[in-house]
Amino acid sequence: MRNFLNAIARFVFGLDRPSKAANLRHLHSRGEALESLIIREALPADIPALAALHVKTWMQTYAHVKNPPTYAIREHQWREQFNVTDGSWFCFVVESRKAELVGFAKGKAHTDLPEFAGELSKIYLLRDYQRLGLGRRLVGWVARRFLSQGITTMALFGTPQNPSCAFHEALGGERLLAKNGEFHGGYGWRDLHRLANSCPVEGPEAKTLRSSNVPSSEI
Numbered sequence: 592m593r594n595f596l597n598a599i600a601r602f603v604f605g606l607d608r609p610s611k612a613a614n615l616r617h618l619h620s621r622g623e624a625l626e627s628l629i630i631r632e633a634l635p636a637d638i639p640a641l642a643a644l645h646v647k648t649w650m651q652t653y654a655h656v657k658n659p660p661t662y663a664i665r666e667h668q669w670r671e672q673f674n675v676t677d678g679s680w681f682c683f684v685v686e687s688r689k690a691e692l693v694g695f696a697k698g699k700a701h702t703d704l705p706e707f708a709g710e711l712s713k714i715y716l717l718r719d720y721q722r723l724g725l726g727r728r729l730v731g732w733v734a735r736r737f738l739s740q741g742i743t744t745m746a747l748f749g750t751p752q753n754p755s756c757a758f759h760e761a762l763g764g765e766r767l768l769a770k771n772g773e774f775h776g777g778y779g780w781r782d783l784h785r786l787a788n789s790c791p792v793e794g795p796e797a798k799t800l801r802s803s804n805v806p807s808s809e810i
């Protein structure tokens with residue numbers, strides 16, 4: 592029964608998510624192109640922008656939650672996180688041509704589950720930048736970073752009502768079920784080589800432009 596209610600919630604919340612076609616149209620009408628968005632490692636200097644982005648994307652995702660985490664809370668959390676310099680975590684950000692952060696993904700080199708070594712602990716894009724392939728690209732970066740650390744499996748713990756479950760499933764995530772068969776929003780990937788292969792780190796427009804012989808410096 593709970594699984595059924597969660598499926599209905601995913602559908603209803605999904606109605607509020609932007610479509611791929613609309614976001615692509617808006618992107619181009621703002622004079623942006625997918626290839627003008629770069630993905631890079633987050634730096635301590637990003638903390639204010641990252642905290643602000645975290646607040647905004649979280650509120651867009653969980654619009655029904657009262658008293659969402661504030662900027663002060665997120666800023667403190669990110670500052671604490673950047674104080675950890677033992678290589679146990681990493682974060683990639685998506686940056687626009689105007690040097691604004693529009694998305695991020697954070698990975699941790701451990702989980703509470705023995706069969707999964709890495710955790711995709713956060714992945715968020717501003718609404719205007721969803722459904723454009725950037726989530727897949729971010730996961731491509733995360734998977735490759737884990738592989739470079741010798742980590743070949745990854746888990747993610749989300750909420751079962753989130754329409755983004757469709758994203759995790761499109762990327763081959765396996766639902767992690769409780770002993771009673773209930774699904775609580777967790778996903779696992781048992782082969783990060785396979786995940787990395789299905790998540791290119793550059794977007795489709797780069798390939799199109801390259802195949803039409805535009806010099807890569809102009810992409």
Ligand SMILES: CC(C)(COP(=O)(O)OP(=O)(O)OC[C@H]1O[C@@H](n2cnc3c(N)ncnc32)[C@H](O)[C@@H]1OP(=O)(O)O)[C@@H](O)C(=O)NCCC(=O)NCCS
Binds near residue numbers: 611715723724726749
């Ligand atoms: C989840 C998220 C990072 C995915 O990134 P994205 O750039 O929107 O996803 P992509 O465009 O890379 O999608 C890859 C595939 O996943 C599937 N998918 C992604 N979002 C989907 C959705 N809301 N509904 C159905 N399918 C979806 C599609 O099959 C898509 O392929 P398509 O290009 O043919 O549509 C992004 O939507 C987001 O930030 N959502 C809000 C925050 C959130 O829920 N984070 C997860 C917390 S656990």
